[in-house]
Amino acid sequence: MIGSRRRSRSTTNVWPGYVDALSALLMLVIFMLLIYVVSQLFLAQTLSDRNSELARLNLRLSELSQLLGLEQNTTAALEQQMLIVQNSFSDSLAENEDLEQRLEASRDQLMRQTADAEARAENLAGMNQKLENKDELSNSQQTMIMRLSNQIASLQNQLRQITAALRLQKEMTVDKEDELENVSRRLNTLLAERINQLEQYQSEFFSRLRDLLAANKNIRIVGDRFLLPSELLFASGSALLGAEGKRELDKLAGVLLDVVETIPADLEWILRIDGHTDRIPINTPQFPSNWELSTARAVAVVRYLADQSVPQNRMVAAGFGEFFPVADGTTPAALQENRRIEIKLTDR
Known part of the structure; x- marks a missing residue:
């Protein structure tokens, strides 16, 4: 009976240690969760x-x-107005010169008539009346010349004002251009940061997909692109996906959807699907050339990924036919390398 009490007491004393350990573990988990939430915020x-x-x-x-557009329009209007004023000024000068010539001719004619009158010395009353008329004509012409001179002075003053306004406008335009250049520089900096962010997600997508598809020796990696042989996805001369190809695309869709959840919504990215064929021409009712076949295969991949919840507005399909081979020659191995689907995560 004494032994039984000792065993019971020993068994009961173990639980406080477990409780302390579980409490410490729970506090550690809560602390890590708090750190994660704060970092995400x-x-x-x-x-x-x-x-x-x-x-x-x-x-x-x-x-x-x-x-800047408004300032440029204003500058153009001022330049046009200055051109009009200059033309008007030139016309006024020409008119002034014409009037001066006419006045000089009138004076010469008057002097000749006066000389003739003095030489003949007859009908002095009528001659005096004629002279008075000639004097009135000369006064009228002089008044017109004076008025034109005042107009020319006014136009010159307006021209000086327009020139000063144009100079001020050019200075303001230079200031606006400097400010625009500073804004453009800051915008380019932010765009560069966005590109760096996209490159980080590209690197993550590339690394995870490379590890996932490494088991399939038929899938090749060239630069930042994944090359899937057409035989893995389609039958010969067909654009219908096979079972094995769908399994590989399921892996691709899973990795892409995981990465997409971490990409900001305003970051412009697309998944580019390019279809390529070999050099052997095709001519069937469904596919008149390799262009149609390569495009149809790329579209088939896009449609399947869309069925796996990959956003449709983030994918693009393109067909290149046989015009961008990765292997030279017409050997079976070269032809097989050129029949491919290329997949790349890039910016739009």
């Missing part, structure tokens, strides 16, 4: 601030572009 706030700054700069760039 900080990252979301940072991205939001950058997006707001980018939107504000884009709006400012648009406003400056509109202002």
